Amino acid sequence: MSLDPAIAARLKRDAEGLICAVAQQQDTGEVLMVAWMDDEALHRTLTTGRATYWSRSRREYWVKGDTSGHVQKVREVRLDCDGDALLVIVDQTGPACHTGSRTCFDNDVLLS
Amino acid sequence: MSLDPAIAARLKRDAEGLICAVAQQQDTGEVLMVAWMDDEALHRTLTTGRATYWSRSRREYWVKGDTSGHVQKVREVRLDCDGDALLVIVDQTGPACHTGSRTCFDNDVLLS
Numbered sequence: 001m002s003l004d005p006a007i008a009a010r011l012k013r014d015a016e017g018l019i020c021a022v023a024q025q026q027d028t029g030e031v032l033m034v035a036w037m038d039d040e041a042l043h044r045t046l047t048t049g050r051a052t053y054w055s056r057s058r059r060e061y062w063v064k065g066d067t068s069g070h071v072q073k074v075r076e077v078r079l080d081c082d083g084d085a086l087l088v089i090v091d092q093t094g095p096a097c098h099t100g101s102r103t104c105f106d107n108d109v110l111l112s
Numbered sequence: 113m114s115l116d117p118a119i120a121a122r123l124k125r126d127a128e129g130l131i132c133a134v135a136q137q138q139d140t141g142e143v144l145m146v147a148w149m150d151d152e153a154l155h156r157t158l159t160t161g162r163a164t165y166w167s168r169s170r171r172e173y174w175v176k177g178d179t180s181g182h183v184q185k186v187r188e189v190r191l192d193c194d195g196d197a198l199l200v201i202v203d204q205t206g207p208a209c210h211t212g213s214r215t216c217f218d219n220d221v222l223l224s
Binding site: 007010014015020022024028029030031033034042046074075076077078079080081082083084085086087097098099101104105106107108109110111112 | 119122126127132134136140141142143145146154158186187188189190191192193194196197198199209210211213216217218219220221222223224
């Protein structure tokens, strides 16, 4: 009922117990968004097939798409070499961004 | 000689003054790595054409590839909708990971 201890032992969490999660669309490779997971959010993501994050602003778990319908079906989850970032490969329904854009990186280009 | 104030005003930094930066290979779309930038690292990334991070472990700026030769030439930089993550689209020479793997996400698959 909780995260596999062998995985938990490899995580390097920040001071708030979180690690950064990058969501990428499986077929196009688009980087959709960056969010945060604690151990429980990662456990739910690995076991329910739905990307689940920890909302730092609302202080609650956030199953992506539960209110918007813009769900992320989880296809793969990978941990990086130093254990402080996750790559979550998903199939995104509709826009990933709360603004209605496909990705959270569509609208503010600092350099091109 | 410092980050454009109009950009700096849109950043939401963590308690250490950092924001998360996702490096993505321009042509293949591979997510190469996740690292961290403060205002100065972002300024250098935007103005030098070389991806420059803040190393949390070494407490210093880190021009990717300066010691390894595995440089990241910067093609685009995008800020996300809530100002707390950067997408840095690069042309990566050789492996991005210090382990010698192409990406930092190649070797620890939690779910597939």
